[in-house]
Amino acid sequence: MIGGYPNGMYRPDAGINRAEFIKILVAGFRSEALQGETRCFSDVSDEWFAAYVCAAKRLGWIDGYPDGTFRPEQRIN
Numbered sequence: 001m002i003g004g005y006p007n008g009m010y011r012p013d014a015g016i017n018r019a020e021f022i023k024i025l026v027a028g029f030r031s032e033a034l035q036g037e038t039r040c041f042s043d044v045s046d047e048w049f050a051a052y053v054c055a056a057k058r059l060g061w062i063d064g065y066p067d068g069t070f071r072p073e074q075r076i077n
Helices: 018-029 050-058
Strands: none
Touching (some): 018 050
16 A cells, blocks of 8 residues: 655655545555546546545545645645
């Protein structure tokens, strides 16, 4: 579920954003729900996280914001 960055770094002290968090949840708890969906929010198209975000939306885990965005880069605390 957590593999680090392409350059081999893990960065345990770095923050986590909404897209990264959803990827961990879907991969860890409902990986069978991945269907390759994309474009489920106005700011989610074909990025690496799109299938995870769209699966979470379909599962009812997330709704996004009233303006139709998910804001995947926004940090969580």
